[in-house]
Amino acid sequence: xxxxxxxxxxxxGMGCSxxxxxxxxxxxxxxxxxxxxxxxxxxxxxxxxxxxxxGAGIDAFNVGSSAMPMSIALKLNYIPxxxxxxxxxxxxxxxxxxxxxxxxxxxxxxxxxxxxxLKDTGYGGLPQRTRGVENDMYWPNLSAPGAFAQLxxxxxxxxxxxxxxxxxxxxxxxxxSHANGAKNPKAHLQREITEEQAINAPYIAEPIGLFDxxxxxxxxxxxxxxxxEIAKSLGKENLVAVKALQLAVSNGTESGHASWDGSYLKTTxxxxxxxxxxxxxxxxxxxxTMTEVHDCFSITELVxxxxxxxxDEGKGVKDVLDGAFDAEGSNPCQIDGGLKCFGHPIGxxxxxxxYENYLQLQGRAGARxxxxxxxxxxxxxxxxxxxNICSISIVGPYG
Amino acid sequence: MKGITAYGVYFPRLRLNxxxxxxxxxWFDSSLKGLGxxxxxxxxxxxxxxxxxxxxxIDCLSALQDKSLSGLNLASTTAPFVDRQNSVLVxxxxxxxxxxxxxxxxxxQRAATSALIAGLExxxxxxxxxIAAEHRRTKAGxxxxxxxxxxAAALTVGDxxxxxxxxxxxxxxxxxxxxxxxEGSDFDYDWEERWIRDEGFMKxxxxxxxxxxxxxxxxxxxxxxxxxxxDQARTPAALAKQLGISPDAVVDNxxxxxGVAGAAQPLILLAKALESALPGQLILLLGFGQGCDAILxxxxxxxxxxxxDRGLSGALKNRREETNYHKFLSFNNLVERDIGKRGxxxxxxxxxxFNRRKDLLTGFIGGKCRACGTVQIPREKYCVNPxxxxxxxxxxxxxxxxxxxVLTWTADRLTxxxxxxxxxxxxQFECGGKLMMDFTEVxxxxxxxxxxxxxxxxxxxxxxxxxxxxxxxxxxVES
Numbered sequence: 002x003x004x005x006x007x008x009x010x011x012x013x014g015m016g017c018s019x020x021x022x023x024x025x026x027x028x029x030x031x032x033x034x035x036x037x038x039x040x041x042x043x044x045x046x047x048x049x050x051x052x053x054x055x056g057a058g059i060d061a062f063n064v065g066s067s068a069m070p071m072s073i074a075l076k077l078n079y080i081p082x083x084x085x086x087x088x089x090x091x092x093x094x095x096x097x098x099x100x101x102x103x104x105x106x107x108x109x110x111x112x113x114x115x116x117x118x119l120k121d122t123g124y125g126g127l128p129q130r131t132r133g134v135e136n137d138m139y140w141p142n143l144s145a146p147g148a149f150a151q152l153x154x155x156x157x158x159x160x161x162x163x164x165x166x167x168x169x170x171x172x173x174x175x176x177x178s179h180a181n182g183a184k185n186p187k188a189h190l191q192r193e194i195t196e197e198q199a200i201n202a203p204y205i206a207e208p209i210g211l212f213d214x215x216x217x218x219x220x221x222x223x224x225x226x227x228x229x230e231i232a233k234s235l236g237k238e239n240l241v242a243v244k245a246l247q248l249a250v251s252n253g254t255e256s257g258h259a260s261w262d263g264s265y266l267k268t269t270x271x272x273x274x275x276x277x278x279x280x281x282x283x284x285x286x287x288x289x290t291m292t293e294v295h296d297c298f299s300i301t302e303l304v305x306x307x308x309x310x311x312x313d314e315g316k317g318v319k320d321v322l323d324g325a326f327d328a329e330g331s332n333p334c335q336i337d338g339g340l341k342c343f344g345h346p347i348g349x350x351x352x353x354x355x356y357e358n359y360l361q362l363q364g365r366a367g368a369r370x371x372x373x374x375x376x377x378x379x380x381x382x383x384x385x386x387x388x389n390i391c392s393i394s395i396v397g398p399y400g
Numbered sequence: 401m402k403g404i405t406a407y408g409v410y411f412p413r414l415r416l417n418x419x420x421x422x423x424x425x426x427w428f429d430s431s432l433k434g435l436g437x438x439x440x441x442x443x444x445x446x447x448x449x450x451x452x453x454x455x456x457x458i459d460c461l462s463a464l465q466d467k468s469l470s471g472l473n474l475a476s477t478t479a480p481f482v483d484r485q486n487s488v489l490v491x492x493x494x495x496x497x498x499x500x501x502x503x504x505x506x507x508x509q510r511a512a513t514s515a516l517i518a519g520l521e522x523x524x525x526x527x528x529x530x531i532a533a534e535h536r537r538t539k540a541g542x543x544x545x546x547x548x549x550x551x552a553a554a555l556t557v558g559d560x561x562x563x564x565x566x567x568x569x570x571x572x573x574x575x576x577x578x579x580x581x582x583e584g585s586d587f588d589y590d591w592e593e594r595w596i597r598d599e600g601f602m603k604x605x606x607x608x609x610x611x612x613x614x615x616x617x618x619x620x621x622x623x624x625x626x627x628x629x630x631d632q633a634r635t636p637a638a639l640a641k642q643l644g645i646s647p648d649a650v651v652d653n654x655x656x657x658x659g660v661a662g663a664a665q666p667l668i669l670l671a672k673a674l675e676s677a678l679p680g681q682l683i684l685l686l687g688f689g690q691g692c693d694a695i696l697x698x699x700x701x702x703x704x705x706x707x708x709d710r711g712l713s714g715a716l717k718n719r720r721e722e723t724n725y726h727k728f729l730s731f732n733n734l735v736e737r738d739i740g741k742r743g744x745x746x747x748x749x750x751x752x753x754f755n756r757r758k759d760l761l762t763g764f765i766g767g768k769c770r771a772c773g774t775v776q777i778p779r780e781k782y783c784v785n786p787x788x789x790x791x792x793x794x795x796x797x798x799x800x801x802x803x804x805x806v807l808t809w810t811a812d813r814l815t816x817x818x819x820x821x822x823x824x825x826x827x828q829f830e831c832g833g834k835l836m837m838d839f840t841e842v843x844x845x846x847x848x849x850x851x852x853x854x855x856x857x858x859x860x861x862x863x864x865x866x867x868x869x870x871x872x873x874x875x876x877v878e879s
Contacts, residue, residue: 124741126814131745134753138761139778139860139872141824141838147812151825155808158849206812207821257776257784257834263808263826386808387826387836 005279009104011232011240011399013225014043017356020220020343021189028057028064028118029074031221035349036075036114043225044235047075050225051108053082056095056115058347060086062128063118071114088383089295090248090392091115092222092351097246097392099226109231114223115353117346126217127345146206146214148385149298153208155263155386156304160315168208170318171299172199175212175341177327178296182338184368189218190342199299213299218344222352224359229399240399241362244376245276247393256387266301266382268391269308273380276393277310282376285310289395290375291361292332293354295382296339302326305380306334328369336361336369347383351392354379358396401569402520403562404697405527407671408459408554408708409715410452411658413841414722415439418546424725425541432546440659441549442722443535445731445818446840446859449476450486450871452552452664453533454493454857458800459715460529460554461494463708465561470526471501473519475512477581477663478535479504480869490531492762493857493871495798501528509629511663513687516695519557520566527558534662539587540734547631549659551715553667563706564674564683564697567618570611573691576600593632601628601635602642605692609643609684612694620644624681625673627651629665630688645684657716672712679703720843731818742816747863749870759796764855764873766833767794775832797831799855804829804875806851809839827853827875840874852878 016039018031026034040047055071057063064070068082087094092115099111122128127145131137141147157167176196182188194212202211232240249272255261273285282288292311296302303321306312311332312320320326326334335341337357340350358377360366376397383390422436443452453474461467472494474487481489487502501524505515512532519528533552538545578600579590590596605628613620626649628636636650651669653660661668666687673683677699687693710718722728729735757778759765766777772788777799783790809825816822823839839847840858853875860872 122741129742129745129816134750135757138749138754138757138870141836142812142815142817142822143824143836144812144815146814147810147822147824150810150812151808154810154825154849158807203813204811204821205814206810209810252786253780253784254786256836257778257780258774258786259828259832259834260786 006100006104006246007244007280008229008242008399010100010226011229011242012359012396013045013110013227013232013235013237014039015224015356015359016042017187017222017353018220019187020218020346020353022120023219024120026219028070028116031118031219032071032074032114032116035221035223039223039225045110045225048078049110050077050080050112051110052080052099052102053077053112053114054095054098055082055084056086056091056113056348057084058086058088058091058117059128059130062121063116087390089297089345089347090351090381090383090390091348092353093379093381093392093394094248096224096352096355096394097248099224100243100246103226103228110225110227112223112225113352114221115348115351116221117348118219119217119346120219143385144206146209146298149301150206150209151263152304152386153300156300159262159264162318164208166318168200169196170303170321171213172196173321174296174299174302175199178335178339178341181328181336181369182342185338185342188338188342189216189344190338209298209300215297215340216342216344218346220343220346220349220353222349222356224352224355239363241359241396242399243394244280244397245393245395247272247276247279249275249391251384251388251390253388263386265304266308266386266389266391268389269305269380269382272391272393273309276395280376280395286332288376289332289378290373291336291358291371292334292378292380293337293339293357294334294380296335296341297345297382301382302334305382309378309380333371336371351379351381355394355396362396362398401566402557402559403565404674405556405558405561405563406460406463406706406708407674408456408461408463409552409668409671409710409712410455410459411441411549411551411715411718412443412447412452413718413720414442414444415658415719416442416725416728417721417723420723420725421546428541432541435543435546438656439721441551442728443550443731444840446874448480448859449478449533449535450480450489451857451859452535452550453490453531456533456552456554457490457494457529457531459708459710460556463706464527464556466527468526469496469500469529469556470524471528472496473503473505473515473528473530475505475515475530475532475663476534477506477508477511479506489762492758495763495800509663509689510666510687510691510693512666513685513693513695516555516557517569517571517693520569520695527556530555530557530667532664532667534664536662537586537732537734540729544588547655547660549661551658551661551668552664553671555667555670561702562700563703564699567696567698568612568616570608570615570694571691572604572608572611574604575690576604597632597635601630601632601639601688605639605686605688606643608686608692608694612684612696616696618682618696621646622682623649623684625649625651625677625683627666627669627673627683627685628688629653629660629669629686631655631660668712674699674703674706675712677703727819739816747861748866749863749868761872764798764800766797766799768797769793770795775829777833777835799829799833800873802829802831802855804853804855806847806849806853806877807834808849809847823847838874839877841876847877854878
């Protein structure tokens with residue numbers, strides 16, 4: 002019987018580039034920026050890394066295919082490097098590779114790095130790209146906001162929520178994240194906004210307005226992982242351990258079978274329950290003290306809080322408006338500013354979210370530091386509400 | 401000889417207000433002011449000759465008891481493919497069987513009547529469908545732009561359950577060049593209207609009419625419905641007078657409401673006459689273009705029982721006013737619009753991939769699981785029902801006539817669309833299948849979760865680089 006990943010692997014070091022419109026920086030520059038911080042934090046030499054996982058989401062606008070761009074950029078020592086791509090779960094997927102490698106005993110020290118260069122397209126929003134030969138022939142030309150806006154219509158219909166109330170709760174989600182992001186020097190967007198601004202912003206995809214959308218930016222983040230024993234032997238204290246690492250991938254039920262009503266994220270419900278089981282969490286609302294969730298759009302965050310069991314089903318609007326997920330609330334969410342303020346360089350996001358939880362658990366989050374962080378949950382959702390990949394990682398103090 | 405057994409009609413829902421056209425163009429040609437009354441039908445960006453033909457064909461089938469056809473002909477001077485048989489595509493979108501005889505007829509404004517004559521004289525058993533559809537491009541600010549419209553009609557021709565018996569046919573083939581569209585040209589080039597009337601209509605038509613009446617042993621005064629398709633508003637009445645046909649018999653060309661639909665106009669007006677005709681009445685149908693076709697019909701007792709779902713009156717009623725002339729220019733590629741970088745994405749169709757999924761893409765065929773009964777689209781190797789997942793268990797199941805409701809939706813202003821915002825969302829079909837689909841013809845504020853929809857064959861994308869266009873089915877909210 003498998004025992005799960007809990008406490009088998011710890012984070013030796015992490016790094017995160019400044020996120021933003023990095024017109025001056027190539028993907029390699031971003032990778033090196035995150036990697037240098039990570040190496041210094043880990044206190045090891047590059048040659049001690051035995052295997053690496055490289056996450057990059059969109060080849061066409063990034064570094065191209067294969068793991069070579071990372072090996073070349075970081076001058077890795079001809080070690081095995083694996084390229085991974087799993088939409089917005091790519092960063093966590095890279096982390097999963099490295100963690101599993103260490104947990105298996107195949108290597109002692111492994112690296113996971115994600116990078117995305119989104120701002121070489123010449124236009125705003127995520128790049129328009131192919132969905133494959135067959136899908137392109139009949140799928141709507143849906144943009145990311147267009148895909149997730151449908152979640153709002155499904156949620157409204159299911160829970161009989163008034164459009165204005167939902168829009169106000171969505172605005173609160175963004176206002177909260179901007180308030181958090183304003184305290185984060187690495188965030189792309191570092192200014193506060195008002196609820197009125199969010200509500201009155203022009204529609205991108207009804208009912209998603211401009212401020213309901215996360216930013217679009219360039220960035221990179223990385224982690225070096227090892228066993229608790231090696232970390233201790235290197236003199237590390239306050240070890241941050243992996244408690245759970247889960248992935249749930251749609252199998253076509255949501256998109257093609259009447260059992261899904263479009264009001265929630267099925268994969269998030271499945272992956273989070275598995276993660277709670279793996280981490281031994283019985284009461285998520287009390288035990289998970291901070292979350293970094295996939296707030297590609299404000300509605301996604303609101304619905305996700307229910308799917309993670311941090312809000313009761315149908316009560317997300319009320320909890321959001323009551324401030325449950327604000328910095329001072331019972332379950333602070335996006336304490337670093339979230340995708341909302343960091344933007345969403347696809348390959349990097351999962352590791353960027355982990356970076357915040359890592360800093361918080363080590364008491365190194367500066368102006369954003371929470372008073373008593375215990376378990377931190379990271380959630381990514383790649384794809385669309387009807388077909389997606391959900392990744393969940395939970396980290397906390399070792400032991 | 402055979403007769404008509406059913407008919408169907410389609411006009412695009414959008415009707416461009418002619419006053420808006422005049423306001424945009426009278427600075428250049430003040431004579432257009434005299435034509436600024438009423439409205440004309442215009443194809444939405446995702447409609448063309450093919451999609452209108454499918455709509456008209458489906459409407460026609462709705463009036464037939466026996467829906468098996470032996471042939472399908474498509475008449476048009478604006479078929480989107482020069483070498484890819486357009487009628488086959490129409491037949492596949494209508495889910496007709498592949499043994500059907502198909503043929504495209506073009507090159508003339510009397511293409512439809514010539515095809516109809518061939519069908520009436522054919523010895524083939526069963527019903528042949530004749531569809532005529534037209535979507536002509538016109539130069540901005542032209543008289544043609546003011547007077548023409550887009551539309552389609554379909555007829556079936558057969559021996560059984562005839563609603564209008566053909567009594568006689570005649571043709572007067574004359575290379576009278578009132579207008580032409582040469583190779584590589586987008587637009588017609590025409591000659592003076594008065595000359596066309598005097599030397600064309602008034603001289604060429606009477607010979608055909610005399611021949612057909614003589615052949616049938618009838619006289620002009622007996623004709624109850626006189627159809628002369630033309631954009632010359634006064635010419636039908638003038639000809640009727642010259643021929644001795646009652647002025648009350650003249651079938652109006654509908655210039656005020658939809659405009660003249662080119663090669664489709666004869667069949668549209670025939671459908672119009674059939675819709676109002678009483679049993680035993682005579683209908684004289686003419687087709688004018690490099691001569692004249694004349695076909696004389698007499699309605700039967702069955703005429704009053706033939707009622708397609710839409711018909712001419714339903715097609716006229718399916719209407720939404722459009723007052724933005726620029727939209728019309730854009731939809732017809734008459735102005736080079738800045739479509740933004742998202743519009744630049746390559747839209748190549750990988751033909752082998754298209755061919756693999758043609759049942760889905762053209763026929764809108766999904767599957768029904770023999771093991772659990774779940775209806776689904778697209779059809780995949782394993783059943784989508786999580787409790788079943790049987791392998792290779794699905795029979796073909798057509799979604800083309802299935803009603804559904806909107807489960808989720810949005811109006812996307814970020815993605816590229818020829819008429820933003822792009823509406824799309826999840827459609828839950830009453831039969832059980834579910835699919836994310838584009839919505840078309842959406843009026844702002846009229847769509848929500850729970851709205852009822854029907855599905856329609858439309859253009860999905862243009863590949864301008866390679867001269868190809870993709871079609872697929874879209875949902876339309878029922879009003």
